[in-house]
Amino acid sequence: MKLQIESSSPEQVSVDALAFICFEKEAAETAPEAARQGGWLQEIRDSGEFSGKLYEFSVLHRPRNLAAKRLVIIGGGSRDKFTSVEARRAAGVLVRSLRAKGIRTLALFLENATPDLACAIAEGAVLGEWESDKHKTDPKKAEKKLEAFTLVAPEALSEAFERGRIIGEAQNVTRELVNEPANLLSPAQLADAARQTAAKYALGCEVLDQDAMAKLGMGCLLGVAQGSDNPPFLIVLKYQPTQPASSDHLALVGKGVTFDTGGNSIKTSEGMERMKYDMAGAGAVIAAMGAIAQLKPDVTVTGFVPTVENMLSGRAMRPGDIVTSMAGKTVEVLNTDAEGRLILADAITYAKREGVTHMVDAATLTGAIGIALGHHNIGAFTNDEEFLARFIKATKIAGEKTWQLPMDEEYKDYLKSAFADLPNVGGRYGGSITAAWFLREFADPTPWVHLDIAATAWLDDGKAWLSKGPSGVGVRSFVQLALDWLA
Ligand code: BES
Ligand code: ZN
Ligand code: ZN
Numbered sequence: 001m002k003l004q005i006e007s008s009s010p011e012q013v014s015v016d017a018l019a020f021i022c023f024e025k026e027a028a029e030t031a032p033e034a035a036r037q038g039g040w041l042q043e044i045r046d047s048g049e050f051s052g053k054l055y056e057f058s059v060l061h062r063p064r065n066l067a068a069k070r071l072v073i074i075g076g077g078s079r080d081k082f083t084s085v086e087a088r089r090a091a092g093v094l095v096r097s098l099r100a101k102g103i104r105t106l107a108l109f110l111e112n113a114t115p116d117l118a119c120a121i122a123e124g125a126v127l128g129e130w131e132s133d134k135h136k137t138d139p140k141k142a143e144k145k146l147e148a149f150t151l152v153a154p155e156a157l158s159e160a161f162e163r164g165r166i167i168g169e170a171q172n173v174t175r176e177l178v179n180e181p182a183n184l185l186s187p188a189q190l191a192d193a194a195r196q197t198a199a200k201y202a203l204g205c206e207v208l209d210q211d212a213m214a215k216l217g218m219g220c221l222l223g224v225a226q227g228s229d230n231p232p233f234l235i236v237l238k239y240q241p242t243q244p245a246s247s248d249h250l251a252l253v254g255k256g257v258t259f260d261t262g263g264n265s266i267k268t269s270e271g272m273e274r275m276k277y278d279m280a281g282a283g284a285v286i287a288a289m290g291a292i293a294q295l296k297p298d299v300t301v302t303g304f305v306p307t308v309e310n311m312l313s314g315r316a317m318r319p320g321d322i323v324t325s326m327a328g329k330t331v332e333v334l335n336t337d338a339e340g341r342l343i344l345a346d347a348i349t350y351a352k353r354e355g356v357t358h359m360v361d362a363a364t365l366t367g368a369i370g371i372a373l374g375h376h377n378i379g380a381f382t383n384d385e386e387f388l389a390r391f392i393k394a395t396k397i398a399g400e401k402t403w404q405l406p407m408d409e410e411y412k413d414y415l416k417s418a419f420a421d422l423p424n425v426g427g428r429y430g431g432s433i434t435a436a437w438f439l440r441e442f443a444d445p446t447p448w449v450h451l452d453i454a455a456t457a458w459l460d461d462g463k464a465w466l467s468k469g470p471s472g473v474g475v476r477s478f479v480q481l482a483l484d485w486l487a
Helices: 040-047 084-099 115-129 155-179 187-201 210-216 219-225 272-295 340-353 368-373 385-398 431-443 475-483
Strands: 002-006 017-022 057-061 070-075 105-109 148-152 204-208 233-239 249-254 256-260 300-310 322-324 330-332 358-363 378-382 402-404 448-452
Touching (some): 002 115, 002 155, 017 084, 070 084, 084 115, 115 148, 155 187, 155 272, 155 475, 187 204, 187 233, 187 256, 204 210, 210 219, 210 233, 210 340, 219 300, 219 340, 233 340, 249 272, 249 340, 249 475, 256 272, 256 340, 272 300, 272 475, 300 340, 340 358, 340 431, 358 475, 368 378, 368 431, 378 385, 378 431, 385 402, 385 448, 431 448
Parallel strands (some): 017 070, 017 105, 105 148, 249 300, 249 358, 358 448
Antiparallel strands (some): 204 233, 322 330
């Protein structure tokens, strides 16, 4: 789908469908000039077909005095509650519902658009396009795609619109990676995807193999990996601005478990196929690095992706095994299914050794985060309130919901091992918090934010603006954080 901005008058835009947003309790004031007269909108309202409610829409054929073949009104809800969140979704709803009706070219007219709205609309349109149909052989697939999406707005918004396209496409790259089943996306294949991203956007790239990691003493990561025939890697993607505005160095760390069986602490078979998405944090980091390379913020950013497959075999870790982390701390593996924190611990230590000054990790870490927050908020944890406040600001602009969970020192006491420095699990309660505390034992004292995306990285139900499946959560906030680094 081609994305473009068109600054001519909406009457002249020659497309299959021209849409505009109409708010509740308003007349046709947001419509293109030529379509404001005639009382048609009042008629649609009176008929009960359209009230302006959010994302409700109605299609008029052969509108008078317009070059477009159809005029589409989409509800914007109440005008004072209409923000970039609603704009992003409205664009997605338009793309998803109209392409199914044989429409190939779609335009959205928005008077008084701002850069924030233009960016969100581009994101929403691109995100709306994506489907998890890569492995379906439906020959009609291509026919259901849009050719072009045009925003009818002043030329001055093109930079913001283009930024939205880049971010939206990065999020789709994440979704494509996360959607890939584990037989087609092993740790080695994830490393290849990272290398391709690096080559495409001129990022630095280094991939540490098993031997290199053994030399560094990454016993936690290698312990998880040892049950699988697919070797583990630590992927490093580097972005360096031409003129860094400070000596800050941001690390993005993503959990890359390409499949999580649980290992010897095996998961039940019901829903286990889902565990291909246990690399959603990795997917977000790799794609965000690609977007960052294109948008060129003035802060140094490095992506760190530990990637393994958590399998069972004669070589797999056993409950009770004791491994030594790169940081030197010993860990008693009480549960082999709590593997994410083990691989992240060594990746975090490695990032610190590379001299990063701030870290954000994204991980499908605990089922418990869904029990605590449901599917609507990312769980956030930190050792530095000020840094988290900055991050939350970025998530608000990016339109990704985040909710902070506590990290009082008392919770740390849930992590007690009789035989090693730390166990890899706490007790039955506060599971997401003890997982975060485990990571913090390795992150301190570097300012760090941990995002538990286990309940937000996969959508069980599709939305009108987004297909079901991988959500690509995290990408937009990562990119926004880097773009607004010194703001
Ligand atoms: N990958 C899982 C977490 C997960 C659960 C992600 C559901 C997505 C959906 C993680 O490795 C895991 O298994 N965590 C355990 C931790 C427990 C053993 C302390 C869990 O949440 O059950
Ligand atoms: Zn697990
Ligand atoms: Zn896992």
